[in-house]
Amino acid sequence: MSDSKNAAAEMRVTPLAEALSERYLAYAMSTITSRSLPDVRDGLKPVHRRLLHAMRELKLNPDSGFKKCARIVGDVMGKYHPHGDQAIYDAMVRLAQEFAVRYPLVDGQGNFGNVDGDNAAAMRYTEARLTEVAQALLNGIDENAVDFRPTYDGEGEEPVVLPAAFPNLLANGASGIAVGMATNIPPHNAGELCEALQHLIKFPNAGMEKLVELVPGPDFPTGGVLCESREAILEAYSTGKGGFRVRAxxxxxxxxxxxxxxxxxxxxxxxxxxxxxxxxxxxxxxxxxxxxxxxxxxxxxxxxxxxxxxxxxxxxxxxxxxxxxxxxLENRISLNMNVLADRGRVPRVMDLREVLKAFLEHRQDVLVRRSEHRKAQIERRLEILDGYLICYLNLDEVIRIIRFEDHPKQELIKTFSLTEIQADAILNMRLRSLRRLEEMEIRKEHDSLTEELNGLIALLGDEEMQWKKISSEIGEMKKKFGKNTELGRRRTEIGEAPSAVVVPLEAMIEKEPITVVCSEKGWVRAMKGHLADFGEIKYKEGDGPRWAIHAQTTDKILFLSTNGRFYTVGADKLPGGRGHGEPLRLMVDLPNEHDLVSLFVHDPERKILVASSDGRGFVTSEKDVVAQTRNGKQVLNVSGRVTAKLCYPVVGDMVAIIGQNRRMLVFPISEIPEMGRGRGVILQKYRDGGISDLRIFKNEDGLTWKSGDRVRTVTDVTDWLGKRAQAGRMPPPGFPRNNRFA
The missing domain is CATH 3.30.1360.40 (Gyrase A; domain 2)
Incomplete structure (x- = not known):
């Protein structure tokens, strides 16, 4: 009964939204700070840091032998990283791939994958050790250079961050996806980064333009050519966000x-x-x-x-x-310098200058901590050496005290004013150390350490000296991994942004003659070759011929619908002519209530005349009606019962138009305005009905029309000549009863 009361007392009533919010926020922060984002100081995520630390503990130095990756992964998983072994091994493999990491941190032996995308061999077959670059990241870790924290099980300790003498964040880059944020930093040239760091030490207020001059762009392990404008690169580094175009x-x-x-x-x-x-x-x-x-x-x-x-x-x-x-062959690499700043606590986007300064501040912190550690070591050793020297100066008395006194330690301390450490050191001395030569060595060591101690005291008290020391260390990194080394030479060429090279469609599509066929019911196909006899074309049962035109596979085919919209389909996208084709409605978004009005091959230099069923129309440039999407492009505005009716190329100076009332009017085409979109102007006025057909012709050639199998021509059109928007007169004798020119 008491247990149930205690359980009830521990329960807390909380709204579900609040409880979920608390737990999700904790998960999000854990993902951001402990998994996905790199630390700005050493450029590593926890899994990579733990890998390098575990390999160092296994003494896998660059000059030592290799060990099985399974052994390394087991140590990392058991001691530091409570996650799956495959995830740890995948992270390790990437650190060893020369095509994935600009400066590999792991020296792999065996199959570690390739640029084709093949996976690495299983961890039981591969071996690894640290590289010189990884050694530079770890250098000083035993000298209190960084803080340690308990491991996940509390049985050991792991470094919070590595000392990082090498500018790893920018040199090797990083990528990761957290909760609500991501990071993507391409690799850079270490020699260029070292030059920028030294310049920033010398000129702390250096401008971004100078820094970008020293770090002109990423340096990818696979090389290539960086094709980005100077302005775009400067903008990316100034904001911490952007992208770089890389070509083969x-x-x-x-x-x-x-x-x-x-x-x-x-x-x-x-x-x-x-x-x-x-x-x-x-x-x-x-x-x-x-x-x-x-x-x-x-x-x-x-x-x-x-x-x-x-x-x-x-x-x-x-x-x-x-x-x-x-x-x-051309790829875009994004830049999003979202990293853990303020000692790995706060995620934020930093620009190039902030990232470099954060690295320098970390190096100063490491230098001070290592110097203080070394100073404490020297002071302890000098204390012992001072005790030894007192021993040599009073050797006979020291020997007497040790031989005859019941409590030699206290007597030594009392007689010579020694510290406990000095007394213990004297009592632990070996007899062979009492020789004269040993005394000379101790005096020599004492002088050397005293000189080093004075130098450390001066260094810790002078910030200018500290920055000179850091600059010297960076210079050593530049000498070791800079452009004059095989590893450090620049691989990615800094090129110019490509000019707008116009690639004609013919360069991408094989040019072949075709015959474009569209049936009455709107089934479209492209038959090989230019067919001479369209009568041989077969259609589905219940369907028949409507349009058949000659074209090339590189052409664009334009369709005008009764809704006044133009649709565009590439001739190479049309179905083949072996079957009956496909409905055009599957290729474009043509509403079911509308039908096709016209079909023709696109000529960007040509102009066309479009007209609606109520006798309105205008001239437009053909290049302006090409649609870029399936939805088409609205050109002729229609509404109600009015629909788009006619579309003809402008190939003359006169227009002949005839209405359903069998009245024909001829007028100059110059009276029709050129527009991009609209209802147009009245071409011919009707009391009843609407437009039937029109013909554009040259006045000098006369007006022609087809009557049965015969073609008739009227050279003098004076009787029908008028102004646009007039009613017109009866057509010439013999004009077809269907009021069509063809």
Whole structure:
């Protein structure tokens, strides 16, 4: 009964929303600070920091032997990181991949994956040790350089942050997704970062433009060419957010007979080579890049992708531009410098200058802590050496006290004013240490340590000296990992932003003659070749012919609907002519209550005349009616029972129009205004009915129409000549009864 009362007393009534909010906030903060975001000081997430610390404890130094990755992962999981072994191993594998990390922190032996996207071997087959870069991150960790905290089970301790003599955050970059925020920092060149850090030490108020001049952009492990404008790069580093466009590096290889081929030697960062090649092969198979004949992967340890053009007359730049637009040969790497600042407590977006300053502040903190630690060690050792020297000066008395006194320690302290530490050191001395040579060594050590102690005291009391020391340490890093080393040489070329190269459609689609066929019920298809006899075309039962035009696969086909909207479909997107095609409504968003009015091949240099059923219309440029979406583009405004009725190219200077009332009017086309969109102006006035047909013609050629199998021409149209919007007169004798010109 008492237990139930205690349980009831511990219960707390809380609204569900409040309880969920508290718990989710705790989870979110844990994810942000303990898993997903790197610390601005050492650029590491907890899993990476624990990996390096565990490997150091296993004494896996760069000059030692390798150990099985399974052993390392087991230590990390058991002592520091209570998560799955595969997650730990995946993090370790990435730190060893030269194509994923600019400056690898793990030296891997065995199969650690490749740029094709193949996975690493199981951890029981691979071995690892630390690299020189990782050693630089850990240097000084035993000298009280950083704080330690209890591990998850309280049985051990782990570092809160690493001393980080190497600018790892920007040098190796980082990426991660937390709750409500993410980070993505591309890798940079360590030599350039060291130069910027030294400049910032010398000029603490250095401007962003100077820093970006020293750090001109990312340096990816896979190389490539950075194609971004100086302004965009400066903006990205100034705000901590932006992006960088990276292109593959390529060259033209000359072959026999004046032919050539393109060889891609470097691909953009984080692009899998196998998927890239599959994508290009797919474009070739689908004839999306007509000027490219074949692709071959001749890569060994290096990247070598061979592209064969169909013709040597093709411009290599044009071919590559089309590939850049359609494949991952051009990739965009985002920048979001969202990191843990203020000693790893607060996540925020920092700019380049803030990140560099945070690293320098950390290095100052590490320097002070290591100096104080070394100072304490020297003072302790000097205390002992002072005791030894007293012993040598009074050797006979010391020996007598030790031999004959019942309590030699207290007697030594009393007689020579020693400390307990000094007395213990004298009592623990070996007899061989009493020789004269040993006394000289102690005096030499004492002088050396005294000089070092004075230097440390001066260093701790002078901030200017501290920054000189830090600058010297950064200089050592630059010498060790800078541009003059194989590891540190810049791999990504800083290029210019690409100019607006116009890639014609023909460069992406193979140009072939086709016949575009549209039936009465709106079924569309593209038949190979230019058919001479349209009568041979077959249709579905209950359907029949409506339009059949000659075109090329590179053309755009325009459709005008009764709702006044133009729809655009690429000729290469039309279904083949083996069947009956597909309904146009599956390709564009044409409402069921509307029908097609006209179909023609797009000519961007041409103008067209559109007219509605009530006899209104206008002239418009054909390039302005091309639709970019399935929804089409509204050009002719209609409402109620009025619909779009006619659409003809402007190929003359006169317009002949006839209404359903069998009245014909001829007037100059110059009387019709040119518009982009609208209802238009009245072309012909009707008392009853509406427009039936119109014809645009040259006055010098006369007006023609088709009557049965005959074509008739009227050269003198004076009897029907008038002004726009008039009613007109009866057509010439023999004009078709359906009031149509064709």
């Amino acid at each position: 590096r390529w060259e033209v290889e000359k072959l026999k007979g004046g032919t050539w081929q393109i060889v891609v030697t470097e691909i953009p960062y984080q692009v899998q080579k196998s998927k890239l090649i599959e994508r290009i092969a797919e474009l070739i198979a689908n004839r999306k890049i007509a000027i490219l004949s074949d692709i071959r992967d001749e890569s060994a340890e290096d990247v070598r992708i061979v592209l064969e053009p169909k013709s040597r007359n093709v411009e290599p730049e044009m071919l590559m531009e089309s590939l850049f637009r359609q494949t991952d």
